[in-house]
Amino acid sequence: MAETEIITYREAVAEGIAREMRRDPTVVCLGEDIAAAEGVFKTTVGLLKEFGPRRVWDTPISEQAIVGAAMGAAMTGMRPVAEIMFSDFFAVCWDYVANEIPKARYMTGGQVTVPLVLRTANGGGLGFGAQHSQAVENWALTIPGLKIVAPSTPADVIGLMAASIRSDDPVIFCEHKGLFASKGPKPPEGHVVELGKANIVREGSDVTIVALAATVPTALTAAERLAAEGVSAEVIDLRCLIPMDLTTVLTSVGKTSRLITVEENPHQGGWGATLVSVVVDEGFQLLDAPVKRVASENVPLPFADTLEEAVIPTVDKVVAAVKAVVNF
Amino acid sequence: MAETEIITYREAVAEGIAREMRRDPTVVCLGEDIAAAEGVFKTTVGLLKEFGPRRVWDTPISEQAIVGAAMGAAMTGMRPVAEIMFSDFFAVCWDYVANEIPKARYMTGGQVTVPLVLRTANGGGLGFGAQHSQAVENWALTIPGLKIVAPSTPADVIGLMAASIRSDDPVIFCEHKGLFASKGPKPPEGHVVELGKANIVREGSDVTIVALAATVPTALTAAERLAAEGVSAEVIDLRCLIPMDLTTVLTSVGKTSRLITVEENPHQGGWGATLVSVVVDEGFQLLDAPVKRVASENVPLPFADTLEEAVIPTVDKVVAAVKAVVNF
């Protein structure tokens, strides 16, 4: 049965794109090595074969041209899905992400829309070093006008990809490198996950743990360990940074009175900070303990596994943080 | 007398650079229109004349080359001071700011240092629209490995410029466009303000207001208005985002039990979020009320004055936020 078919997160990316390309002829893909080579992470497997070279385009190493062209196409009737191979490379086309795409609609008083998706392999944990391992969803968070999506399961990859491609707003779609090999059920055709709806992936009563992308499994493992020690953690998969589902978070904190965020971003400027700042404003009276953020250390990402592990969030760090607030 | 001489913030920039150029022959400047034209904001007046074309260089419109060249020079014995005309343009050279300059030392295990200053005209309030008005110190905050400086007075411009140019670490130096015309005492020769030392610009007991650059005068005006209504606000000029002087902030909150941040950054991903998240972790018990962030709205910056004012922090908004937490 379709419902029980298992698919990898990696395969889900290509599947999610393919489903939308079948539905909508204006969806086109472009990026480096995405067509003939089917993506360096094999996340575009089958697309060239199914849709041909007029819909799947290999580009030169010209990220500004890739993203700029996607923008121009989006303004004129297409729905481009552009790949930025590693999210670190957003830095070489940041002007488009920060200054052009998110501002075009506003600056023109609503005259133009920019319906595009910028997909990227995001995050660390694979020993790719400082320039190929960053989790940069927080860069995008500094820029009003972008929707920011970061799925944690194959089903969400497909459902959120559908919503992202159908969105008339620009979407930054972060595919986590550390999750590519992970598996899960393949959702049925037509599966769409609305942007801005967090997912309570585990219910609990003592503490709320908010996680995103690769930190979701980390948080879930921590929650299991904590359960064994009698601590009941509720785990929220935020799914999107923008729109940020603060209703779900505040409701959960209303129940647990304690909050932990688990972010791969560096602590300085990480997304959890924004979330926490809203909770301590609007939900101040709900809180019974300090709020802790388990984030990456404020250093570039080191190459060696042991060092990288010392820098990014781990199950141990989440468990320790939860214990600190639960025992407060 | 030197002590009572008055100088504009704009003049202080050139003065601060000139003082260091006199001290240290390895200090060189580069940027667009900085030499012969003396800067589009007139912040490099007199430099070409005093130091000549081997130390003050006009460049093409090539921000990647400007900042990349500054980095290469910094790695090889010089102390470049590069100008990025408007801070929005960091987006076109973001790779250098995010991926190269701040990571070089770490990735090489300490083999190289990158002592440079990237100066820029930052911030809004002047009706320059969405691509020339952003306060982007929070972009830099997402990147470990950068010191981030944003002075609010002419004396601090000079003192922090000295510390920045002498720093062996890379510094992002944000000169606020809205402050260029403001005036203050010219500090004596040799004036240096250590990086990472916040300044308590007004003492108070009811609430701590943390501000930066152009939001410092906003906060001070609000504090005056509040004083008239019997509310005693302590105003902290953070001066630097990195190093962030959390000792001063936490000490102040220990006294006032209430905290407000005033940021020009958009609320999503603004610097105040990081600061607040530390306070609600380490200073949770100090707080008697919700923490509020007066930040820019999460929209691009509009052109029209009235709209821009609706988007960025104002005295009214600060007063309202303070009242809300004081009356909590």
Place this chain on the structure above:
Amino acid sequence: MSGESTELLAMYEQMAVIRRTEKAAYDLFLAGLVKGTTHLASGHEAVAVGASFALRPDDYVFATYRGHHHAIARGATPEACLAELMQKATGLCKGKGGSMHLTWAPGNMLGSYAIVGAHLPIAVGAAWSAHLRGTSQVAVAFFGDGATNIGAFHEALNLASIWKLPVIFVCENNFYMEYTAIGSVTAADHPAADRAPAYRIPAKIIDGNDVIVVRDTVAEAAARARAGEGPTVIEAETYRHYGHSRTDPAKYRPAEEVERWLKHDPIDVARARLEALGVTPETIKSIDERADAIVAAAIDAAKNAPAADVREALTDVWADGGSAWRT
């Protein structure tokens, strides 16, 4: 009148309207009614108008912060442009864009971009889209000489060339960036045209102050583009009559050079051509007067229009019209 005279007269009128609109913008800036900044295109009129007359209404145009002339040439009214500069609700962008971001989507004038060079790849994308949709539309990017030294220029030209896209890169070479001469920072005599061969793109250097030359050159490039032959670079030499922005007196330009260019005013060039075609001074005068009237009325209307609606500060971020960032 011949067809050519009629068209030239229409171009002349548009140039006259632009010239007067720019003058109005300048005066209103001095009067404190236009705020922020402006980058006036007086002197550049022939580039916008000549190109516009060579294009189809559904072709795409992308301009820089110095883009008033392109907005008007593509059909935006002087009134809506001035209203935008004056922060009025009736402005082209409701007062949210300002001088640097004039946009007139009904004329497929898809924006004025204030980050130098940024719109070149965007125009390439519009051309790619036209190619994909099979519409035979063309995209034109107008940019300054200074933009030829930024990375986006390089990436855009290469991509346009390898994909053979229907895009025309029109450099308005006015010999200066802000206050610095382009020659002093560029390793090429003709910053755009001399680089085109590096991308296998044909290039022409033309008198950007002769509206007929501009029209014909753009028409030829558009024909190539529509025939699937790919991009063209046009370097149109021109000169700005005002300084770079606001009230810059442009002291960095040699007096002799300024004088020479003022003598080669695109409006004078067009007038001379009209006269050569036998159009009478009276006819031209009547056009001048009509332009005067149009712009005078535009100034009045813009002045009297309601101020930008402050509630608009929180609209138009998303396609749903709003700006909600949370749920």
Place this chain on the structure above:
Amino acid sequence: MSGESTELLAMYEQMAVIRRTEKAAYDLFLAGLVKGTTHLASGHEAVAVGASFALRPDDYVFATYRGHHHAIARGATPEACLAELMQKATGLCKGKGGSMHLTWAPGNMLGSYAIVGAHLPIAVGAAWSAHLRGTSQVAVAFFGDGATNIGAFHEALNLASIWKLPVIFVCENNFYMEYTAIGSVTAADHPAADRAPAYRIPAKIIDGNDVIVVRDTVAEAAARARAGEGPTVIEAETYRHYGHSRTDPAKYRPAEEVERWLKHDPIDVARARLEALGVTPETIKSIDERADAIVAAAIDAAKNAPAADVREALTDVWADGGSAWRT
């Protein structure tokens, strides 16, 4: 032996050491002892070694993520390189950089950069610094064919040219980016050399697999640079023996092409030249054996070295050695 034979023999030895180090890296990767990723330079040895022999020890070298050969050519030991790949405390960068970021500051090999094209402006900056300090040092940026389509390439070449800086741009053209042929996405036959004229920079296309040709071409460019005559572009044609990275089998390359290039192995070319100069097969064999021994010892030493110190995770952000972000 003649001076030329002696030097060629020394170059041969260095190439042999690099080849064996790359083989070791590959084997150790398969064995799970090298993690993350590697981009091996087998086949590119002549570019690094030829250039290095043409340069002064105080000249600056900047490389890409495919940079093992440049580190070794500038004096980093195979042991320190392999130790870095194996995440050892004795690694060139203490295990913090990895394969993509090999750096050997004592040899002024100032880094391997993993963002394509990023180091070109940085090398220009080092050359600017040399010029300012009056040291007559030269900076060399090695980069791939794929880097010629990114904006930083354009900006770097223009700046280097207008400031007449002592920088040499050496393109290691191996005809492929990752898995895509450079020709399919580049509007130039010779992606670096054909663009050089757009910046008024002289260019040479050379056999990058002939170490003597590389040495002589770089020597000439360095002499020009030191004489204040500015930058040079050198496009060195070469070929990688492995795939792009890790265990990529490089199936996208035609078998005939691979075969042709493997027959034009830079080590074979050097050996043939040595033999032509009268160097005996025995002498060459002894060099091969020495290279074997050096790399075997390096592998051993690297394997036995202590693992990277986890405390190093929080050092080296700031010049004071630490990573404190708050006061």
